[in-house]
Amino acid sequence: MSESATLMDLHRPGATSDIFAGVAALKPSCVPTFAHRRDAIGLPEVAEVDVVRHYTQLSQESHGVDNGPYPLGSCTMKYNPKRNDELAREPGFARAHPLQPAEMLGGVWELYERLQGMICEITGMDACCLAPAAGAHGELAGLLMIRAHYLKLNARRGVVLVPDSAHGTNPASAAMAGFECRIVPSDLRGHVDLEALRQMLTPDVAAFMLTNPSTLGLFESRIVEIADLVHSNGSLLYYDGANLNALMGIVRPGDMGFDVVHVNVHKTFSTPHGGGGPGAGPVAVKKLLAPYLPIPVAVRRDGVAVCDEDRPLSVGKVKSFHGHVGVLLRAYGYLRTMGAVGLREASENAVLNANYLQHRLSHMLPPVYHQVCKHETLLSGEKLNTSARQFAKRLIDYGIHPPTLVGAGCVYFPGDLQSAMLIEPTETETKASLDHQVGIFQKVFDEDATNVWLVESAPLSRKTARIDVKA
Numbered sequence: 001m002s003e004s005a006t007l008m009d010l011h012r013p014g015a016t017s018d019i020f021a022g023v024a025a026l027k028p029s030c031v032p033t034f035a036h037r038r039d040a041i042g043l044p045e046v047a048e049v050d051v052v053r054h055y056t057q058l059s060q061e062s063h064g065v066d067n068g069p070y071p072l073g074s075c076t077m078k079y080n081p082k083r084n085d086e087l088a089r090e091p092g093f094a095r096a097h098p099l100q101p102a103e104m105l106g107g108v109w110e111l112y113e114r115l116q117g118m119i120c121e122i123t124g125m126d127a128c129c130l131a132p133a134a135g136a137h138g139e140l141a142g143l144l145m146i147r148a149h150y151l152k153l154n155a156r157r158g159v160v161l162v163p164d165s166a167h168g169t170n171p172a173s174a175a176m177a178g179f180e181c182r183i184v185p186s187d188l189r190g191h192v193d194l195e196a197l198r199q200m201l202t203p204d205v206a207a208f209m210l211t212n213p214s215t216l217g218l219f220e221s222r223i224v225e226i227a228d229l230v231h232s233n234g235s236l237l238y239y240d241g242a243n244l245n246a247l248m249g250i251v252r253p254g255d256m257g258f259d260v261v262h263v264n265v266h267k268t269f270s271t272p273h274g275g276g277g278p279g280a281g282p283v284a285v286k287k288l289l290a291p292y293l294p295i296p297v298a299v300r301r302d303g304v305a306v307c308d309e310d311r312p313l314s315v316g317k318v319k320s321f322h323g324h325v326g327v328l329l330r331a332y333g334y335l336r337t338m339g340a341v342g343l344r345e346a347s348e349n350a351v352l353n354a355n356y357l358q359h360r361l362s363h364m365l366p367p368v369y370h371q372v373c374k375h376e377t378l379l380s381g382e383k384l385n386t387s388a389r390q391f392a393k394r395l396i397d398y399g400i401h402p403p404t405l406v407g408a409g410c411v412y413f414p415g416d417l418q419s420a421m422l423i424e425p426t427e428t429e430t431k432a433s434l435d436h437q438v439g440i441f442q443k444v445f446d447e448d449a450t451n452v453w454l455v456e457s458a459p460l461s462r463k464t465a466r467i468d469v470k471a
Helices: 015-026 048-060 082-088 106-123 135-152 169-176 194-200 223-232 241-246 287-292 325-361 388-396 431-450 452-457
Strands: 127-129 159-163 180-184 205-210 236-240 260-262 283-285 297-301 304-308 377-380 404-407 419-423
Touching (some): 082 325, 106 127, 106 283, 106 297, 106 304, 106 325, 127 297, 135 236, 135 260, 135 283, 135 287, 159 169, 169 180, 180 194, 194 223, 205 223, 223 236, 241 325, 283 287, 325 377, 325 419, 325 431, 388 404, 388 419, 388 452
Parallel strands (some): 159 180, 159 205, 236 260
Antiparallel strands (some): 127 283, 260 283, 297 304, 377 419, 404 419
């Protein structure tokens, strides 16, 4: 196709063939001859309206927080403000290229240095790296730093302790970092069993990984005692930041005694979640571990933010280039918009919403632990004729995403939970939305009492029906 070709030329008969003939004639030397296209792709001629309708229908077949409640326990599927998407499209950042020399990315380092400081302030840590690509990736980076620390000390500590209420990524990350994982049981109240922990803190323990509040939605009220036990053993305390959404602006992990933290920005700072796209899992540490932070780290020298990769004790790169700048831009925008007061209010509302749902649903789905919860609540399906799994599938027919299911076959959950649901409403759901959800739960509960077959067969309104009808 010649440089003088116009849009009108493309509408001539045979124009498509001309285009491909022109492309083939170029024969770029970097592409081997066998890979050159010889024929037109053969794309169908489709009207714009048909294309738009096709992709709109596809998008409507997926459930998202933009089109309905998403009370997925421990996943914090809260609304993402669209203003942050606009911020991520700022040309100065969107057009920057990762292969540009670091000194040409001054705006990126300024953003990073400021965001690192905000995360350190929120978590009570001393230093931070933004490179990890997701929460579990941040876990791995934190554990690699812990391993590097003990290798530097020539200490043989190859064990990581994980509570039975932990996220499944905790033992997986520990194994990937080269540690043996041992499970610490919970007591009858759903908290860490301190006596069991005391006995398991042997000289070969490198760290204890803990989520606070836990995946059960409970705050470890004896966290200071836990920290003292761990540190007195010469071990470190790792904070899984997945549930920081319940505490930000109220209490800091560093003040509780934690030594290293990862932050799930999609849960806590309202960036996009899931879908296979880019994420971010910044990791922050106390001074003891700061030399081991992955690179790059932004530092301020002579009043200017610059990239620091000259860190001899660093565990090295954990992500190509500089991490996911667009996601971190969204987190920065969220923090600047909310401020200290707004972050605290978000946490308070997350806790308030969870306790409101726990109270309103308790006559149908009794709490597994009868106490004030934090950002999420664990409810039992003991009153159901079917099961929590079947109950959750029926919710799909009414436009509510199923909560997280806990029961037979689930691991890393305490006790004998045969049928339960972990529900997290998040702070971005209004009271009207919560009341709507309560009404749907009541409707499905009544169906479970009068028409078991209907609940067992759900979902009935989706293009793809259930496979495990008997589950």
